[in-house]
Amino acid sequence: MAPEKICDILKQRFPNAVTAAVLDARRPYATVAAEQWREVATCLRDDPRCAFNMLQCISAIDLLEDNRLAAVYDFFSVPIKGVGPCPRLKHHFAVRVVVDRDNPHIPSVSDIWPAADWHEREAFDMMGIVFDGHPDLTRILCPDDWEGFPLRKDYEFPTEYHGIPATTEHQLTNPRH
Amino acid sequence: MADTLLESQPDLMLDIDKSEQGDVRTEEMLVNMGPQHPATHGVLRVVLRTDGELVLEAVPHIGYLHRCAEKIGENLQPYQYIPYTDRMDYLAGMNNNQAFAIAIERLAGIEVPERAKYIRVIFAELNRIASHLVALGTYGLDMGAFTPFLYMFREREMILDLFESTCGARLTYSYINVGGVHDDFPDRFLDVLEEFLDYFEPKIEEYNQLLSYNHIFVKRTANVGVISPDDAVRWALTGPVLRGSGINWDLRKSTPYEIYDRFDFDIPIGLPGGSERIPRSVVVGDCWNRYFVRLVEMEQSCRIIRQAMKQIPEGKILANKLKNLKLPNDEVYVEIENPRGQLGFYIRGDGSAIPSRVKARGPSFCNISVLNHIGKGCLLADIPAIVGSIDIVMGECDR
Numbered sequence: 393m394a395p396e397k398i399c400d401i402l403k404q405r406f407p408n409a410v411t412a413a414v415l416d417a418r419r420p421y422a423t424v425a426a427e428q429w430r431e432v433a434t435c436l437r438d439d440p441r442c443a444f445n446m447l448q449c450i451s452a453i454d455l456l457e458d459n460r461l462a463a464v465y466d467f468f469s470v471p472i473k474g475v476g477p478c479p480r481l482k483h484h485f486a487v488r489v490v491v492d493r494d495n496p497h498i499p500s501v502s503d504i505w506p507a508a509d510w511h512e513r514e515a516f517d518m519m520g521i522v523f524d525g526h527p528d529l530t531r532i533l534c535p536d537d538w539e540g541f542p543l544r545k546d547y548e549f550p551t552e553y554h555g556i557p558a559t560t561e562h563q564l565t566n567p568r569h
Numbered sequence: 570m571a572d573t574l575l576e577s578q579p580d581l582m583l584d585i586d587k588s589e590q591g592d593v594r595t596e597e598m599l600v601n602m603g604p605q606h607p608a609t610h611g612v613l614r615v616v617l618r619t620d621g622e623l624v625l626e627a628v629p630h631i632g633y634l635h636r637c638a639e640k641i642g643e644n645l646q647p648y649q650y651i652p653y654t655d656r657m658d659y660l661a662g663m664n665n666n667q668a669f670a671i672a673i674e675r676l677a678g679i680e681v682p683e684r685a686k687y688i689r690v691i692f693a694e695l696n697r698i699a700s701h702l703v704a705l706g707t708y709g710l711d712m713g714a715f716t717p718f719l720y721m722f723r724e725r726e727m728i729l730d731l732f733e734s735t736c737g738a739r740l741t742y743s744y745i746n747v748g749g750v751h752d753d754f755p756d757r758f759l760d761v762l763e764e765f766l767d768y769f770e771p772k773i774e775e776y777n778q779l780l781s782y783n784h785i786f787v788k789r790t791a792n793v794g795v796i797s798p799d800d801a802v803r804w805a806l807t808g809p810v811l812r813g814s815g816i817n818w819d820l821r822k823s824t825p826y827e828i829y830d831r832f833d834f835d836i837p838i839g840l841p842g843g844s845e846r847i848p849r850s851v852v853v854g855d856c857w858n859r860y861f862v863r864l865v866e867m868e869q870s871c872r873i874i875r876q877a878m879k880q881i882p883e884g885k886i887l888a889n890k891l892k893n894l895k896l897p898n899d900e901v902y903v904e905i906e907n908p909r910g911q912l913g914f915y916i917r918g919d920g921s922a923i924p925s926r927v928k929a930r931g932p933s934f935c936n937i938s939v940l941n942h943i944g945k946g947c948l949l950a951d952i953p954a955i956v957g958s959i960d961i962v963m964g965e966c967d968r
Contacts (some may be wrong), residue, residue, distance in 0.1 A: 418901050419674060446805050448904065451915040451928040466902050470802055472816050482823060486902065498897040507805030518639070533632040533967060542640055545806065 396421035398485050401441055406432055421464065421486035426498050429489050436487070444485065446470045447501075450511035452519035455490070456545040461497055461521055462490045463560045464511060491521065500526040516542040571922040571951060595620050600949075608711050611963030617958070627944030627952060629937055634967040642927030647747050647894065650927070655741035658930060658965040661705050663689075663696035663732075664907045665965075666745035672870060672903040672914035673747045676896055679888050685749035686828045691762070692732070692744065694877075696871040698769075700770035701726040701863045704960040708860060709780050711957040712789045717780040719926045724772055727765055734758065747887035761880055764812055768869050779791040781861060787848050789857035794823045794943050794955035795874035797854060807932050808910025809866065810959055813839040813859035820906040832876045837865035848909065856958035861910075862938040863960070896924055907932055909960055 399422050409428035414421055424432050436444045444467035451464045465487045465549050479494045500523040501511040510524040513532040520541035523529055531538060540547055551558055578632050603614035610726055612633035618626040638657060642650050654669045655662040674681060679968045683688075706721035729739045736744035743749055780786055796806065801814040811818055819836045821829040839858030842851035889953070896918025904913040910932025917926040936959050944952060 418899055445802050448805060448911070449902070449913050449928070451902075451926070451930075451932040453926050464902075466915075470816065470818050472798055472802060472818070484824075502671060504804050505805070506942070507935060507938070510934065529630075533635040534580065535632070542637065545645075551825070 395485060396424075398483070399443055402432060403440065403512075405435055407440075419486060421488050423488045424492055426489050426491050429487075430485070430499045430501065430504070433504050434464075436485070437504055442472045442485075443469050445472075447472065447507045447511075450508060450515055452515035452543065453523055454519060454543065454545045460490050461493055461496045461519055462488050463515055463521055464488050465501075496521045497524055498522070499524050500529075502526055517541070520544065552567035581625075582918040584749050589694060601724070602757045602952065604666050605628075608759075609956055610707065610961055611953050611962065613937070613956070613963055613966075615952065617944075617949070618836065622649075622950075624944055624947055624949055624952060627941050629940045631934075631937070631963070631966050632916065634963045635968065636730055639927050639929060643924060646922050647896075647924065648891075649695055651746055652741065652743045654929075655743055656964060657931065657968055658700075658907060658909065658912070658933070658962045660962055661700040662738075662740065662742045663692045663694050663745055664905065665701075665741060665912065667693055667827075668903065668905045668907070668912045669914055670745050670747050670918050671905060672901055675903055676899060676901045676916055676918055677894060678897075679748050679891070681888055682885040683882050684753075684884040685886045685888075687877050688750050688754070688886065689745055690828060690832075690877050691874055691920045692735075692750075694873050696730065697908045699725045701867050702728075704908070705776065706781070708960070709786070710814075711953045712786055713861065714780055714783065714786060719774060719778065720772070720775065724769055725962070727769075731762060731765065733757075734761075741914045746887075748891045749781050749886045751887065753886050758808050759881075762874070762878065766875060770871055773864065774866060781864060787850060787857060789950075790860060790954055790958065791842070791850040792852050793856045793951050794947065794958060795854045796850055796939065796943055800942065801854070801941070804892060804942065805935050806910070806939060807935065808907065809862040810910065810936050812837065814854035815858075815860045820904060820911060826903075826905055829873075829878075831880065832873045834869045834872050837862050837869065846853040853885060856954050858861070859958040859960075873961060893921065893922070895922055900926075904930070909933055909962065909965075910936060912965075929965075931968060933959075933961040933966040934968075937961050 395415050401409050402422060406428055409425050409432050410422040411425055416501055429558050436442045447467040448468050453464060454460045455462055461544045467485050469483050471482055490491060491498055500512055502512055510532060512526055513529060515521045516523060516529050517531040518541060519532050576713045598619050600619055601619040602617055603609040604612040614630040616628045616630060617624050638653055641653055651666055651669060654665040658665050702721040702725040706718040709717040732742060733739050736742050736752055741955045796814050798814045798816050801811050801816060815838050817836055817838050822836055839853045839862060840847050842849045843854050897919060900917040902913060902915045912932055913930035915928040916924050919925040944955060
């Protein structure tokens with residue numbers, strides 16, 4: 393199904409949830425309000441016209457110029473009997489949930505798609521987005537006592553970690569971002 | 570928990586008198602498996618909560634090989650980042666190069682020459698065979714079979730020689746680059762490749778005799794770690810793990826990228842026991858089926874390579890105008906079929922030469938996350954069988 397139609401279905405069912413949509417780009421996506429994200433996610437999975445049974449990836453991005461963070465969800469509809477109705481569609485769609493940088497809370501969808509579990513932990517670890525309702529929101533790639541969120545654009549690199557120096561002989565500690 | 574296992578496997582009950590069971594006091598124990606353990610294929614740590622031989626919980630802990638690959642990607646130009654993709658899934662360097670190159674090409678709108686596309690397919694499929702040979706060989710090793718490992722590494726060595734003759738490297742190739750590939754085949758390469766295929770294809774039957782139908786191997790892997798098709802999709806498992814659960818989904822066929830729509834090949838999927846070539850005790854989605862899907866995939870890769878060798882045209886191998894490449898203010902998400910599953914790259918450009926976000930979706934990362942779900946209730950000795958059948962590479966899991 394064309395991305396315009398998927399977006400229309402969402403707009404029809406949740407008139408206030410879809411705040412923006414980029415549909416003619418290389419990768420079409422809709423922006424969904426964080427408050428209604430769980431209802432929209434359930435609809436994306438269960439509506440037979442969408443039937444997105446596979447959550448491929450959650451990419452957290454830093455929109456520093458807008459003072460915001462975002463999580464981008466990529467779905468695929470795999471033609472098998474799985475969760476929800478059996479799709480014959482093989483289509484792809486993306487949803488972006490944008491939140492405030494100072495208060496980055498997004499409801500967790502790890503019970504809707506279990507695949508979201510580790511992706512949400514990674515987004516929390518790297519970008520500091522808090523997924524409310526996640527069963528075990530802890531750091532996954534960095535050590536538990538790591539400070540800061542490394543993929544944020546304003547991240548300050550530590551100069552040492554447990555006595556291990558992190559500076560080079562050229563004193564380079566901060567890369568471009 | 571112990572009772573449910575005994576009920577599901579009546580032959581385990583032997584002569585245990587139910588009335589005496591109350592007297593046997595069992596205690597839960599935490600077992601730390603890894604991060605340095607030969608059966609975890611790298612630095613994976615699994616915390617097992619056990620009751621005797623029974624696993625109640627198997628929680629994977631990752632991150633021991635985290636090298637900030639995504640952060641590095643946000644500070645380098647795309648062609649500088651290609652060597653870092655090699656080091657993600659280091660057993661399938663070609664496929665990783667290809668995934669990143671395709672993502673940048675889609676973002677920047679670069680057209681790849683025809684000959685380069687064919688070279689990419691040939692090397693991607695050869696690397697798939699090499700990667701599966703390691704997966705299957707080490708899986709046999711985990712299950713106590715040493716000989717197949719040596720046989721499979723013998724053949725893998727020949728593939729590495731083919732790679733070395735073209736790009737000079739044997740493990741981290743950085744060969745497939747943005748806009749094409751960086752060297753053409755050496756003289757007589759296609760003849761040597763054909764000799765190799767003629768030699769290799771009969772060997773697959775040898776692996777079957779050595780390992781696939783070995784009684785002990787089948788006992789260790791059949792009906793162990795069963796993943797239902799429903800779970801496989803819910804957990805977004807991909808690659809041989811998904812297809813082992815009986816789902817016909819392969820990006821090379823379902824949403825063809827590059828030139829895969831020009832070739833005729835089959836997608837092997839997990840089959841119930843008793844079908845052709847399948848032992849009777851096997852069920853769909855178990856460890857044996859995941860193993861066998863990889864084995865049959867090698868046959869299909871040979872088919873693709875033979876067709877590509879016939880069709881390959883002469884011509885250029887690198888696109889024009891790659892100097893001072895600027896990435897547009899846009900984003901792409903590209904997935905390709907890696908030997909381990911779907912490797913995705915999410916790339917966001919901001920008008921400069923350096924991407925503002927590089928996100929890699931590693932198939933090992935997603936596939937191993939299901940371990941706790943399927944490891945519950947199995948025996949301690951089954952955990953290496955399950956981890957091995959998922960076939961993870963920690964370099965890509967931790968990035």
